[in-house]
Amino acid sequence: MQAVRDVGQFTALIKEVRAKGGGLLTNWFFFLGDVERYTQQRNLFWVAHPSGVLFYKEETDLLNLYYYFAADLLQPAALQKLQKPVVLDLVSAGVEPDLAVQRMYTYWMSNGFVLYKTYRRMVLEIKEPTIAAESSALLPVGYRFGFARVEHLAEIQSLWRSSLDSLSTALPDQAELSAILENQQIPCVFAADGKIAAALQYDQRGNVVTIKHVATAAAHRRHGLAKALRDFLFAKEAIPRKYLLWVDENNLPAVEFYKASGFSFDGRVTFQLLQE
Amino acid sequence: MLDKILEVLATLRPEVDFTENHHLIDDGILDSFDIVTLVGELNDAFDIEIGVEDLLPENFNSPAAMLRLIERLQS
Structure with missing residues (x-):
């Protein structure tokens, strides 16, 4: 090679x-x-x-x-x-x-x-505003929205590693992640102790927003943080726009979550093969 | 010829109004997955061979850009 x-x-x-x-x-x-x-x-x-x-x-x-x-x-x-x-x-x-x-x-x-x-692949098109921008009322008491910054790099890497399948998802290396953080492409929910409780990474081209990763730290699950982050993202960007994401078809909770958010399958399928 | 390009694009992405969009790649309306299919369809429809050196976003940003590419390859 x-x-x-x-x-x-x-x-x-x-x-x-x-x-x-x-x-x-x-x-x-x-x-x-x-x-x-x-x-x-x-x-x-x-x-x-x-x-x-x-x-x-x-x-x-x-x-x-x-x-x-x-x-x-x-x-x-x-x-x-x-x-x-x-x-x-x-x-x-x-x-x-x-x-x-x-x-x-x-x-x-x-x-x-x-x-x-x-x-x-799932898609959601939003043509009219649906959610008030940056509403902290969407979060349980003690949590707040914000953007991960470069100083959170290690914390984000650790969150992605503990929550995502690194064989399926090409995780960004340090240089890529630094650039993503500098561009404020990872909105987060911070816990009362200042640690990242949940994070979402997205990429935007024109009016198309691709949601890349969403993860909630184990200690903060079942508080609706992923839903709050989703709403935070929806409220943040200009309208009209389209959201795309790829979901493992066997990850039924994730599929249901996105369906409940208004996403639907657009027909595109990726068969991911792994060398034995 | 433009009609035929629009026909190919409509088959690929029926939900997109290709007559209105002129930044298909830059705005993420067509992605690399679409390009894999689109290149094959355009090759077949116009009997051309789109080469790797032609794989520039500006050649696929609009139906008019694709038309220019096809006309160049046919000549």
């Missing part, structure tokens, strides 16, 4: 696969700006494969796998074991995967991968 040097090398590797004919099979199209950033951070790697080329994007706890295969050359090959778990996401437009996704799902399941989790 070698680091991708630059965008030029990345494009050359894919062009070589494309030149073999039969169309390109992939689970992801990187925008070149993202590739440039990853190569500067030295966290994008490649390895040759009998069917084409594999790219690995290194995250804190895992490697995300992206394949670029020549459709005519698809052939079995076991992948080398790497130091971190390897996760492959296959995204389908519907619950019943289309033929291309079905083909690659079968391929990877026959080549050392197992289905780890199935995620479904």
